[in-house]
Amino acid sequence: MLLVASNIITFEFYFQTGMNKKTTNNNIEVQQILEDAKALAIRYKNLTGKPLGITGEIGEFTASILLDIELSAARQAGYDGIRNSAEKIQIKSRCADKLTGHRVGKISDEHEFDYLVFVWLDEQFEPKAIYEAHREDVLSELNKPGSTARNVRGQLSARKLISISKEVWKAEL
Numbered sequence: 001m002l003l004v005a006s007n008i009i010t011f012e013f014y015f016q017t018g019m020n021k022k023t024t025n026n027n028i029e030v031q032q033i034l035e036d037a038k039a040l041a042i043r044y045k046n047l048t049g050k051p052l053g054i055t056g057e058i059g060e061f062t063a064s065i066l067l068d069i070e071l072s073a074a075r076q077a078g079y080d081g082i083r084n085s086a087e088k089i090q091i092k093s094r095c096a097d098k099l100t101g102h103r104v105g106k107i108s109d110e111h112e113f114d115y116l117v118f119v120w121l122d123e124q125f126e127p128k129a130i131y132e133a134h135r136e137d138v139l140s141e142l143n144k145p146g147s148t149a150r151n152v153r154g155q156l157s158a159r160k161l162i163s164i165s166k167e168v169w170k171a172e173l
Contacts, residue, residue, distance in 0.1 A: 059093020059119035078111025131165035
């Protein structure tokens with residue numbers, strides 16, 4: 001189901017082309033499960049108008065494939081994966097055609113991470129773009145005075161996070 005045609009990028013493409021060096025039978029099985037979950041989530045939202053709540057898992061797996069990140073065990077405080085054997089990566093995701101009004105989940109300065117990766121998925125859970133910000137830039141923005149969402153809840157708007165990040169991957173149009 002993964003093809004690169006008209007901006008639809010599926011996981012199979014990355015496995016078939018060798019873009020992810022860590023292609024394993026386990027990754028292939030996870031990819032198949034997530035493809036099924038994406039279809040169910042889309043169907044669920046069409047029926048109920050509510051999201052199913054799989055965006056984080058899809059985003060983490062997508063980032064692991066596209067950016068060669070080794071995902072950590074579940075519930076690892078502060079970061080979701082390791083890159084280049086040392087860089088601790090926190091991954092945040094949003095599923096939306098437009099990011100206006102969207103916030104990313106809580107970002108804590110109490111936990112270790114070197115980079116924050118933001119995966120923007122479209123309404124079909126396909127990656128549109130991936131952005132990366134240094135920890136220092138994220139924490140500096142979080143600590144600016146004047147916003148309860150930033151200062152108390154540890155949240156940034158998706159647009160603000162993108163503005164302090166660099167684009168590291170973009171879907172072909």
